[in-house]
Amino acid sequence: MGRRSVEVAPVGEDLTQLIALWLEARVDAGSSPDVCARAVSDGRFAEAMRRPGVQAFVATLDGTPVGYTITTDNPFGLSPTPEVAVEQLFVCPEARRHGVAKSLLTVVLSVAERAGCEQIVSNVPTTSREANRFFARLGFASSVTRRVVGTGPLRRRLAPETAETGLELTRRRRSLRQRAFVPTRSA
Template identity: 50%
Template sequence: MSRPAISVKRVSADEERSFTELWLSSRVEAGISAEVAARAASEGRVATALRREDVRAYIATTEGRPVGFAVAATSPFSSLTDNPCVTIDQLYVVPEARKHGVARQLMTAVTLYADSRGCDQIGCNVPAQHREANRFFARLGFSSQVVRRVTSVAALRRRLGQDESGHSSLEALLHRRRSLRARDRASAGSRLAG
């Protein structure tokens, strides 16, 4: 039995609804609640991203049914270099279409996009816990270049020992001690004068 033909094209206004439905499925599969994902889509996050000049989105279909998408963006590899790089922000294939060549076809479209932009490198963002995705990219020659770690501002502030104003606990303690000493000196001076 032969595989159904896979068609990949850039997301246009005609495919935006199908793309959004796939994007919602990918968010829910990633553990985001359906309500939160739907709210993000209804607030225009997807439509805004698709209209950005530096973003390119592709949708894959088999037998007229949307089965996957890729979203890539062009930017320098790092803020200290001028070399442009295409970064794959998201690559998603519906579960029943996986291992049928859909992701490879989407990657072919991203590669052609990188060539058209004059990029020598393609990067990707892959969650560390997604073994299959990491294996897929490794088989295509992607190597681990950096480890991107993320935390919330509040958690980092706690770890750094800062209060809400951004001052460290030590700075706050020293400030309080100086204030108490100044008050003590002022009150001792007024007692001696009286």
């Protein structure tokens, strides 16, 4: 049996295929389907795709959309040479090991070379063993550990004396609920 046909095309104005794949990727990564759907319905996803330097490509396997990549130009703006960043790369589980990710990265390489970029970077989740191995096999080296925190937890760590603890917050909520619900006695 021969290798199945993988084709990669840039995403234009019609984001339908990309959105379907993006939703699948986000849910596969553990995000809530409702939260993801809200990002699409309120236009945040489409707005992000219209930012300068953002490009997306969808891969099809025998005509069926099975993967995508989203790239940006020079993500941090501080590099001395231009870079292309692979912001997201996703292949549907049933289409993995058919050359889809390599086909997507081949297009990213072409885009980088046309733009005169000397480097391609990718943020790979440390918890994704399979993705880390894939990128390492292609020669991507680890150069930085990127750590992320929400503003609330950081505030609590930086100024614990001003931030409410979970226990204090729970007590205040219960107190407010009790005041709001005052049972009436029937005689």
